[in-house]
Amino acid sequence: MEGTRVTFVVVKAGETLDDLAARYGCTAEELRRLNPGMQGFAQGDVVKVMTRAWDPREPKAGQQFVLGFHAGPMGVSLPGSQNSFHQHAGLLSAIAPYWFDLNLGAAGQIKSRVTPATIRTLIGDAHGRGVKVLASLHNTEKRPGASRTQVLHSAITANRAILIRNILHTVEEYGFDGVNLDFERLKPGDTANYTSFVRELAARLHEQGKLLVVCVLGDAHHQPFSMDFDYPGLATSVDYLGIMTYDEHKANQGTPGPVASIPWVERTVRLAIDTGVPSRKILLGIAAYGYDWTDNRPGARALSFEAVQRLRRQHNATAQFHPSYRVPHFDYTDGRGELHHVWYEDARSLSLKLDLVRRFHLGGILHWRLGLEDPASWGPIRAKLSPIQK
Known part of the structure; x- marks a missing residue:
C-alpha cells in the first residue's frame, strides 16, 4: 500500500495482538494477514507489521497547540469549565469560549450568549495566565421556523461581506487572539462556498496577526455531515483544522457504543492525511465526556467523567476497558429494572489518542470540553504534548 512500509518488531512482555496493532498504527486483521498461521505470540517473538511511512516534506512536530473549549455549567452532570481552566492553564495554548452563534433572525449578524463584561473578564483572566482566547462562532442556535443550514448558506454567500466584517469587529472590540469556526451543518452544495468564505476570512485575520482554527466533523464512515467539508481546501487557508473525532455513536441514535474508539479515530486521521491535509495542521478532537444509554431506547444522556464515576459507584458497577475499541465502559440496571450501557473516556483512553498525535505528527x-474530563488526563497531556505552544 502506498505510504506504508513493512518492518519486523519484537513482542514485549504481556503484549497482546491488539496492543501491537495499536502501537504500530495498523489493525489486528492486517497483522494476521502479514503473519499467516499466527495463533498467538510470546515475549521475544519477531512479528511483521505495517506502518505508515513518514513523508520528509512534512515538518515534524515541535510545540503542540492545545485548544480547550470553555463553557458554563449545563446541569449537575455537565459542570462548567472555569475551575479546570484555572487549574490547567499552563497546559493550554488557547481557549474557545462557547459564546457566539449566527443570528437566525438577522443575516450575517452574530449573537452573543453572554454580556460584554463577561467576555472582557475572561479574556483578561486568560491573557494574565498566558493563554490565548479565540472567538468561537457556532450555528447551534435553534428557533422555530428557522433553518440553521439556510442561515449559514446566506451568511457565507449573499451576506459574506457582512459576516466577515462582523467577525473582524468582534475580534477587534474585545481583543481576541483569533477565531474558531465550528459550523456543523452545511447545506448540500455549500462545500465550495464554505471553503471560499474561510479563505477570505483567513486572509483578513492573518493581515492582523490573528489565528484561524476551523473545526470539521470527523467521521471515517462518511456519514452526513462530515466529508461534506473540503478538508484539504480548508487546510490551505487556516492555521489549524480541528477534526472533531466525536461522536462515533451519536446521542440521538439508538445504538450504544464508544464516543470515540481508537480504530475509528485513527481511520479518520488517516483519511484526512490521505486527502491532502498536512498532518502538522491537524488538531485531533478529544472528547472528555461519556453517554449513558438505556437499552432498546433511542437517545443517550451526556455525562462528565465525575458524573460517570458517581453513577458507577451508585450501582456498584465494574468498568471494563474494551480490548479493541480501547475505551472504558460498564453496564448497570436502574431502579425500574432497565439495563443501561455507559461508554466514556478516561485518562487511559485519552493517552492512547495522544499517541496518535505523536505517531502522525499532528x-x-x-478538547471538548474543559470541566468534563478525567482529572488524571492532564498527566498524559503534560507528558506527551509538551512543550505546549504559547
Whole structure:
C-alpha cells in the first residue's frame, strides 16, 4: 500500500495482538494477514507489521497547540469549565469560549450568549495566565421556523461581506487572539462556498496577526455531515483544522457504543492525511465526556467523567476497558429494572489518542470540553504534548 512500509518488531512482555496493532498504527486483521498461521505470540517473538511511512516534506512536530473549549455549567452532570481552566492553564495554548452563534433572525449578524463584561473578564483572566482566547462562532442556535443550514448558506454567500466584517469587529472590540469556526451543518452544495468564505476570512485575520482554527466533523464512515467539508481546501487557508473525532455513536441514535474508539479515530486521521491535509495542521478532537444509554431506547444522556464515576459507584458497577475499541465502559440496571450501557473516556483512553498525535505528527488537540474530563488526563497531556505552544 502506498505510504506504508513493512518492518519486523519484537513482542514485549504481556503484549497482546491488539496492543501491537495499536502501537504500530495498523489493525489486528492486517497483522494476521502479514503473519499467516499466527495463533498467538510470546515475549521475544519477531512479528511483521505495517506502518505508515513518514513523508520528509512534512515538518515534524515541535510545540503542540492545545485548544480547550470553555463553557458554563449545563446541569449537575455537565459542570462548567472555569475551575479546570484555572487549574490547567499552563497546559493550554488557547481557549474557545462557547459564546457566539449566527443570528437566525438577522443575516450575517452574530449573537452573543453572554454580556460584554463577561467576555472582557475572561479574556483578561486568560491573557494574565498566558493563554490565548479565540472567538468561537457556532450555528447551534435553534428557533422555530428557522433553518440553521439556510442561515449559514446566506451568511457565507449573499451576506459574506457582512459576516466577515462582523467577525473582524468582534475580534477587534474585545481583543481576541483569533477565531474558531465550528459550523456543523452545511447545506448540500455549500462545500465550495464554505471553503471560499474561510479563505477570505483567513486572509483578513492573518493581515492582523490573528489565528484561524476551523473545526470539521470527523467521521471515517462518511456519514452526513462530515466529508461534506473540503478538508484539504480548508487546510490551505487556516492555521489549524480541528477534526472533531466525536461522536462515533451519536446521542440521538439508538445504538450504544464508544464516543470515540481508537480504530475509528485513527481511520479518520488517516483519511484526512490521505486527502491532502498536512498532518502538522491537524488538531485531533478529544472528547472528555461519556453517554449513558438505556437499552432498546433511542437517545443517550451526556455525562462528565465525575458524573460517570458517581453513577458507577451508585450501582456498584465494574468498568471494563474494551480490548479493541480501547475505551472504558460498564453496564448497570436502574431502579425500574432497565439495563443501561455507559461508554466514556478516561485518562487511559485519552493517552492512547495522544499517541496518535505523536505517531502522525499532528499539530495538537482540541478538547471538548474543559470541566468534563478525567482529572488524571492532564498527566498524559503534560507528558506527551509538551512543550505546549504559547
